[in-house]
Amino acid sequence: MSAATVLLLAPLTPLAGAVLMWLSRRRPNVREAVTLATAVVLFGLVASLYPEVAAGGRPKTEFGELLPGLVLAFEVEPLGMLFALVSSFLWIVTSLYSIGYMRGNNEAHQTRFYIYFALALAATVGIAFAANLLTLFVFYEALTIATYPLVAHHGTEEARAGGRTYLGILLGTSIGFFLLAVIVTWNVAGTLEFSPGGILAGKAPPWLVGVLLALYVFGIGKAAVMPFHRWLPAAMVAPVPVSALLHAVAVVKAGVFSVVKVVVYVFGLDLLAASPSPEWLVYVAGFTVIAASLIALRQNNLKLLLAYSTVSQLSYVILAAGLLSPLALVGAVLHIGAHALGKITLFFAAGSIYTAAHKTEVSQLDGIGRRMPWTMGAFAIGALSMIGLPPTAGFVSKWYMLLGALQVGNMVAVAIIIVSTLLNAAYFLPIVYAAFFKPEANPPAEPGPAHGRGRVALHGEGGDAPPPIVIALTVTATLTVLLFLFPGAALELAGQLVEKTR
Template sequence: MENYISILPAMVSFIALISVPFMILFRDYNYVKEGISLFSALLMFTLVLLLGREYLSERILYIDIIKITPTITISFRTDNASIIFAGISSFLWFITTFYSIGYLKGLNDKKETSFYVFFALTIFATTALAFSANLITTFVFYELITLFTYPLVIHKGTEDSKKAGRKYLAYLIGTSIMFFLTAIILTHFITGTTFFNSEGVFKKNVDNNITLLLLLLFIFGVAKTAVMPVHSWLPNAMVAPTPVSALLHAVAVVKAGVFVMYRILNYIFTSQVLLAIKGHYILIVLSSVTIIFGSLIALRQNNLKLRLAYSTISQLSYIILGLSLLNEYATKAALSHLIIHAFSKITLFFCAGAIYVKSHITEISDLEGIGKKMPITMLAFTFGSLSMIGVPGFGGFISKFLLMKGIAHSGNYFLFPILGISTLLNAFYFMPIVFSAFFKEYKFNSKDPHYVNKKYSLLMEIPLLITGLVTLVLFFAFGGILSFIGG
């Protein structure tokens, strides 16, 4: 029993991997394939819940799967953050699979098998990353996420998507090998270990400059956080089909980056070390700049998915900001924003995809009056937007509130105006969409006026309604989750 339980963190992620051969085997039977995907997502979520229960009964699970050298191992462990991250990923995988069925069928997509396969593989890598117990394991799965999402990015097969795909790879692989790996190697050299340790791995005698250098290497190496000099891969990745943008580029991939950052800041450096070298100010500045500029650029986008992408960049930096303030409230804010942003942003992307399938509209200026044609979709969109802005009654409020508490606690009061401006900007770039969708006249889309695709629309609308409602529910049910984070 003991062994069975301790292998669980590794097993969770492998469920997604195991589902892959079956999907390939049944590639000609659509419903079986989708069934497998749904089943494994459900199984995964159940196991994550099981792990959560284990965690609450204060059992830390740990296992070495492979020992390459004595200090380099592929190992897994559980804690609250990893359970949260894996939980969101697997739950949203389930939802997104439903949505994808509608999306792909609605667009009459021919490459369904490869879509589901790489989707499952990405989820595998993401959950494995969530449970990684050291930097090496993290690095392996971090790279795998990039590689597995590449086929999804170029799914359309057009020249544009291939170009974007190449840039995507170049950015993520390039930075991770040049900076992230260097940082890991140096860390291993200086400390002799790469294991995450809540007491940190750097001892007092390590030179401050070296620690600072390492921090910088880590920041630029983990480009998936999309902090500002290394953000431009994310808008590029928007050529992918919308379910991919929804789950992977708003939840799994970018959150993987943020999650790795969380691990590095709290389990490699620890707040004492960072406070001693004042390294967190680098992150604070970078994330503040990203918050503002991300929003400003988002404001200028007319393409709906691109606006959402820049909004993601800006929102991710909230999480980074929360992490870099190095106090309990801010960290809580970061982790809760990880959850809330996941649900809100996936709702928004779902809506964008549903609109696209139904009417082939991609530009915001064409959205006028769409709320009258697609009321459910636009309602969910409104929920998501309100949550993003942080209106009380929606989940987004909670994390912003906690973040303010964290800022106050840390004494960096200059961050308040930044938060305020950013909230305003959020409202500026979301609310006009909602207003024009509901209160303006519906115009015929001039490009193809007769195009209204009603097939499978329910399969898309139900998932997006669910996630939209969750943003609402999160506000009220947050006490429980918060206590889990705090524990």
């Protein structure tokens, strides 16, 4: 199968899967099997592109001309390859998790849920492989719309309000700023093609470069740079697998991915470095990193805490990209993957707690680690990754970000990373402590915890969550550690990206 065929099939696979899911809507087992199978096929397709990309190839295919000179086209470059790999793989895990979660909580409208999930993945793949800004924008908007039904899934007043905020901010920023930026870019550069080194060099006056950068950074609302971050906590009304999708697999990653892609392939590091004041991006992102962490520190709702943590972590990527140093860029790219794995683990754990113990607040988690050792063990690993401690993936990305910050001598960025590390520890570690070291407030009647200390009690009364959930979060937690031990493939891709832009 040629690479072009694979590229064509990649977004079509989830679409076909969605149709099959609709057809099998009356038979949940078949429907879920279809979901899993589609996810596996998609990952297979994406993974099959890796050797060529790793060897320096850039498979591409064109779908047609939307407007004169503006084509819808795919081209796989390292950054998109990494993003596609991460998201398509995590879809498999998330699907597995969803099965356990949706059934465990008797959620309504499950078919709609799976279908829109598949559609969201199709859009994500489109974003990852987009060869130009127009294609990126098209799939970016598609992703927003495909995820709306997932966010408003419960249909309650609260869910609808959350959905409104979600849609309002994401579409608002993308149409108000992002589209404007795209059109201005088109007007100035005469092309929207992503190309290493950028397309604006020599064509845009410095003041316009600054304006465009602002339009892109704030227009790509999925990156959740303050003050356009509110959609993320608002979207927490959704079921947990959706939060995982938003935070780890697709949506926010699509945001930071787009920002990095624009910085690298539309502006080019050199152009930005030469523009009048490129540091403002570091400051804005740094402010978001710190402020979101401070807000997270005061949250009692676990999912909200995680949401603000995401806001903070996303701006790490923006900050790293804003440093305009190749090595920091490697850090940014790695962090997309590292945060995806870590945060999905955390969300899986949150959902697992909700499914098995129906607890949502941090203050309710005392002693839960003894009852749910796998869940909270995974949570601890995810938390370590957020803090950036070895042996987790977050360490590797932090390493490169600091390397980049020191390379360009940006001490503000260094200070931000220091403070943020401490803040991350300050709001994650108490949860780990409470889970493992505090006595449980109302232990279940069964004499589980006291005797089974350190033992694994799977899915018993008062035990851990259903097996699909536990498997899913164990897999992601393991991967968080494995990405630390074997970052080779990710580094290879990031390295290629940097070489091309240097």
